[in-house]
Amino acid sequence: MRNDMNLLKCLLVFFSFSILANAQNETTKITIKNNLDFARKEVVSVKGKSLSNLIKGKKISDLRIKKDGTQEYVVLQWIDFNQDGISDELLFQAEVSAKTKVDYQVVFDKTIPLVESSVKAYSRFVPERTDDYAWENDKVAFRTYGPDAQRRVEEKLPEGTLTSGIDLWLKRTDKPIINKWYAENTKSPGYYHIDHGEGYDPYQVGPSRGTGGIGIWENNQLAVSKNFVGYKTIAVGSLRTIFELIYASWSSYGVRETKRITLDLGSNFSKFEISLEASKTVPNITAGITLHDNKGEVKNNTKEGWFRHVEKIDGQLLAEGIVVNPKLVTKAFSDVSKAKDQSNLLVVCKPKNNKLTYYAGFAWQKSGQITNGADWDTLLQKKVKMLANPLKITIKGNK
Structure with missing residues (x-):
């Protein structure tokens, strides 16, 4: 009986680590595609249903965005159009070469400092x-x-x-x-x-x-x-x-x-x-x-x-x-x-x-x-x- 209990505990620990590992491997990517024949550096926005799905079950204050495959995080801005305390739109500035696409990765980690910039609108x-x-x-x-x-x-x-x-x-x-x-x-x-x-x-x-x-x-x-x-x-x-x-x-x-x-x-x-x-x-x-x-x-x-x-x-x-x-x-x-x-x-x-x-x-x-x-x-x-x-x-x- 004791051996069965130990086996059960081991299985629970194993499944817990498996679930945690899978959760940590879950990522969200934002792909920005430029169809024109010149490079572009523009402010892009995520809003509406896309934004709701992106932050579902998470804290927006923990959200960070970085260029995929790097540790280069970008400046973020939230817009609250009706001043009701609920963010309606997420902005960041994307850089995309001519006729190509770039991936950005969404990370929820409040320990990562928010990026600030000396240039601004x-x-x-x-x-x-x-x-x-x-x-x-x-x-x-x-x-x-x-x-x-x-x-x-x-x-x-x-x-x-x-x-x-x-x-x-x-x-x-x-x-x-x-x-x-x-x-x-x-x-x-x-x-x-x-x-x-x-x-x-x-x-x-x-x-x-x-x-x-x-x-x-x-x-x-x-x-x-x-x-x-x-x-x-x-x-x-x-x-x-x-x-x-x-x-x-x-x-x-x-x-x-x-x-x-x-x-x-x-x-x-x-x-x-x-x-x-x-x-x-x-x-x-x-x-x-x-x-x-x-x-x-x-x-x-x-x-x-x-x-x-x-x-x-x-x-x-x-x-x-x-x-x-x-x-x-x-x-x-x-x-x-x-x-x-x-x-x-x-x-x-x-x-x-x-x-x-x-x-x-x-x-x-x-x-x-x-x-x-x-x-x-x-x-x-x-x-x-x-x-x-x-x-x-x-x-x-x-x-």
């Missing part, structure tokens, strides 16, 4: 400079303006700005500059208008569309909103920043506009998701780029859906562009005006259910990202192809 409301909203990543930086900046113009006070256009900050470092430049500008007004080695702000928006501002084109005129009146920060990075801007009713259509803006690490383009509510059908949503003094060069490729303006500011090339689904484009043209900051490259689009998504961004020669207009055209063409051919994500568990 980031955004915030800036009350110390009236009420800007600013956003950036390792390549570009933008800002736009709130109700206090509008009030200052209307009441003829200093530090005012009246525009719904999108301003550009020309940076030549991959490190964050928003907080530093605003802090230094508070101590020394005008600081960020001078290049101290990281870039500067020489860009004039005025009432123009800047790079990516919108309006409604009708009767040979562009109706535009005033400054944003509210904002909502959804995610601040480090791989993706997301926020929304809300505008008071504008135009003869009584438009109430919400603008969701997303910027990923490594991208020159902000994603703009425009949602309009109106008292009657809106004929179009028109995205624009300022032409400043009309000395730059414009190219419109309506077939592929990219539109660009290249000019020199202080002797250095600045290239701006808009990418949008060409099926939505009605026309694109240069609306030239003698009035200051009223000339724009306009891309007139037909919205679906009063919604439009497009991408707007830029590259600055002094940052080293481009040397001429052809370089920028290539980046725009690649963006078109990337949107039409997103990285393919496959998740499989193995034993």
